[in-house]
Every structure is written in C-alpha cells, then in structure tokens.
Amino acid sequence: MPLTVLPIKSTLKKEQFDLFESLVTDLENSSMVPLEGDVLVISSKYIANSQGRVLEYNKVMPSFDAEKIGKKFRMKPTIAEIILRESDIIFGGIPGFVITSSDNIMAPNAGIDKSNTKSGTIVLYPNEPYLVAEHLRRKFLLKFNVHVGIIIADSRLMPGRVGTVGVAIACSGIEPTSDLRGEKDLYGNSLKVTFQAVADDLASIANLKMGEGSDATPCVLVRDSNAILTDRKIREDEMAISYEQCVYVRGLGMRI
C-alpha cells in the first residue's frame, strides 16, 4: 500500500480547549475515521494553545541575565527572559536567535513562537508533551478501538539550510526510530549509521502539509507509514543524543 497523507483542517480557537474532543470534531468534519496503525501528527503549537501556554511577553520582568543575553543577541529582554526560563542550555546564537536545549530538544529560542498568536503574546512549548501524546493515544483506543501513533511536531531549521522541516518533540504508540544495526546492506556489509528518525521523517511530511501561515491545518493523518506500533512508554531521551556525542555541537564553531 502506498503511504498517504491526509491533512485535517481545524478552526481558530482563541482560548484553551479540549484537545481530544477538538481532534475528534476535526476528523469528523474531514469525514475521516482513524484506522489501526494510522499516525496522527499534531502541531506542537496547537497543543500548547489547548493548554493555554500563551504569555503576554510585555508583562514578563527580565532578570539581569536576560538583559545581558538580550543585548548580546539583539532581542527584547522580555523575550530573552522567557527563553532563559524555558531552556536548560543556551549554546549561543546570531542576532535574533539563540540555540537552546529544553527537555532534550534542541531548538532556536526554546521553541517559543510569536506567529499564530495574538499580537503581544507568545506561544510556549507544550507542557509534558509525552504525557499528552500517551493520553491521546489511549483516548483514541477507547473511542475508536484502534491503535494509532501520535507525534507532536514542530518545524525546525537544519544547519546551513533555508526553510524549516519537521521535528518530533514527543510521540506515543510507535517506535520513534528504526534500529537497523543488525541489518546488512546490499553487499552484506553491516550498516554503520544505523538509525532512521522515523518520527522526524513523519513530522516533516506533516510540516509540508501544515503550512506556517493562516491555513490552519494543525493535524495530519498518515496512513500506511509502516511505522512499528508499540504499547511501551517512549522515553524523553530516545530521539535525542547527548550533546557530547553530537557531531554538530562538537564539530561546529571551529574550523580546521
């Protein structure tokens, strides 16, 4: 079966809302019924909005560190303060952007985003995205009696590239990476770089269909993806490698 990607449209919501009920309504309005093995890729911003993770940034009081970072990277101290609060590590950056890490997710500006929210407000990363993904998966199982995969996806720049691709910030119900270490290549050699980022690949498919603009497609249904279904709890660190092992973190910033 060919893989198919079906965009699920929604409506603009200005307040917190029930995520599962909203997804069910959107699926019904698209005349879609989830089938066993379908993967729902949902925008992280949609989930953050459902949680009310929206902040009026001018009401934030910047700390001394935020003033310093704001000056160094030419960003508002209030924005720098939010980035500081939301991130575990700040690596460095360019004017307007710093690279941060929050809960094992590397992102420009801790994933906070001023688009698709009221002027003067900012959307933060969702709270406990793995828990949200797992709860959604169980609710779909109870209501539709099917095992679906859930991916919470954001858009992300890649090094040296123009434009955003998708990245999975959490998932449930599917194996997030496929481990090919036991496999042989066409010539019978053992494979060396041996993981495929299945959840990130699916997030990129969704990125293509979601758009960043006003077209309000917060969810995409992927059918026949061949992603491996699982009931086990996916750990937060399974899609991430430690920065000590990352060729970009260790390799960039210096030239030979």
Place this chain on the structure above:
Amino acid sequence: MPLTVLPIKSTLKKEQFDLFESLVTDLENSSMVPLEGDVLVISSKYIANSQGRVLEYNKVMPSFDAEKIGKKFRMKPTIAEIILRESDIIFGGIPGFVITSSDNIMAPNAGIDKSNTKSGTIVLYPNEPYLVAEHLRRKFLLKFNVHVGIIIADSRLMPGRVGTVGVAIACSGIEPTSDLRGEKDLYGNSLKVTFQAVADDLASIANLKMGEGSDATPCVLVRDSNAILTDRKIREDEMAISYEQCVYVRGLGMRI
C-alpha cells in the same frame, strides 16, 4: 487529493549504468506511469553509482593534512584524504566523523559512504547533481510528456537527534522552498521564519521509504505533493544559507 508516496524498487547494479533508462525500467516493473506534477525523489548514492563515483580507498595516497586529520578524529588517513578532496570546508568533529561543506551542502564526512558498496570501496557524492536532475526532468518530459519534479536526496543526521532524516542535495522542476514572507498568520501578523524546506521535507518522506539496508528502493514517487512546478533553473545556493548567517554554525560550540 491526499499526498501519496509510492516506493519504486530496483535491482542491484555492480557497474556504472544509464540512470534514466534504469528509472524507466523500474517504473515499468512497478506498473507506474509518471503523471504531471509527480515528484521523483532519487537516492544520491544511486546516482553516484550510475556515474561510477566509487573509489577503492586503500589505493588513495594520504597527504600530510589527511594524516593530521585522521589522527585528530581517529579515522583512516585514506578516508581523511578523500574527505579533504571532496570538501570545501571542514568545521570539526568527533571520533569517526567531521562536519564538512561541499558545494553548499553541509554533511558529515563530505557525504562519502561505505555502506551499500563493495568492501574496500567508498561511494562519493554524485558529480553535478543539479545538472543530473535537470537532464532527468527533460528526459521525462520528452518520453512521457509530463512535467515531473526531480529531487536528489541523501540521509542526514540533525543536531542532537538520533537517526537520519532526508535532505535534498539538488533538485529541478519544482520550487525547492516555499516563500511565505508575504503571508499572514491566523491572527493577521506577518510571518517571521518564513520559508518551508519543501524539497527537504519531500526528501524525508523518501528517506522513510527508501531504508538504508538491503531493500533496494533507490527511488520514491510522490504524487499530489502540492510542490510548485517551475521551468527555471534552480541555483546551487537556493537551499543553503551562508554559514555566517547560520544559527547552528555560529551558535554551537560555545555555551553561555
């Protein structure tokens, strides 16, 4: 129409071969006829193989610089020599891997790859991938009278992530990025991070279906992708940003 992704299987080829004829045969064997607007995503390694870009690495004579890099990053001096020859910039790395840039493409180890080739040999990046993509596009137009998009794709690690996603190393016939700068978001704000990496997203879809192992799926046909068709020549630098502007290159390697 939902987007659909159709894998096109091929057969193992041990020598140089005619790329277009081979793709036509593979499409016929899959009972597929390309339609107007279809995008063919083709593995860069398949193209390199068609060009005979395969090297016996033990026959390479390492230079003094290659010996130095080999020592620093614990790789064979012969491999380091090939990486040096194939890359314009070497940033730095970790044992076994350096981050390089070749023709505006950032890649670990200049994109050279020891898997899916005879033991003792290495597959280089294809020669003139943009020209290859454009020639393929024209041949499909002449034979099938349809405008197809061509993407030459490789798999690539993202910073801090486990597993590979897809990256477009060249394309023709489609706009490689969608420019959303004129567009407004749901609230009428102008969008800020405003490009979508359409070709990279499509390369990731293909990455999911191609596999890295012995399953020999060097080509994937994407139908109804909504990628914008174009006859203009795509420039080598359109999908790349300068490293001076790249938040990863400038931001990683230091911690605040």
